[in-house]
Amino acid sequence: xxxxxxxxxxxxxxxxxxxxxxxxxxxxxxxxxxxxxxxxxxxxxxxxxxxxxxxxxxxxxxxxxxxxxxxxxxxxxxxxxxxxxxxxx
Numbered sequence: 312x313x314x315x316x317x318x319x320x321x322x323x324x325x326x327x328x329x330x331x332x333x334x335x336x337x338x339x340x341x342x343x344x345x346x347x348x349x350x351x352x353x354x355x356x357x358x359x360x361x362x363x364x365x366x367x368x369x370x371x372x373x374x375x376x377x378x379x380x381x382x383x384x385x386x387x388x389x390x391x392x393x394x395x396x397x398x399x400x
Contacts, residue, residue: 317379333374
């Protein structure tokens with residue numbers, strides 16, 4: 312993605328791998344489906360680890376925590392759509 316623009320007026324980068332500000336949110340049904348898929352993988356296959364990672368990430372919602380104001384930015388409809396932001400009370 313590159314630069315994340317927080318509604319609090321801050322910008323930060325998600326270029327660091329692993330990104331300390333990025334979260335993967337999974338509902339329990341999506342997590343169970345991903346785990347079922349991971350269990351079926353042939354772990355001797357060359358790309359099993361990548362397939363397991365994809366099984367989980369493809370079902371998750373991406374979120375970021377702004378390192379400046381700690382707002383959570385939730386990208387429920389994909390990273391190319393606007394995020395919903397949440398602040399602590």
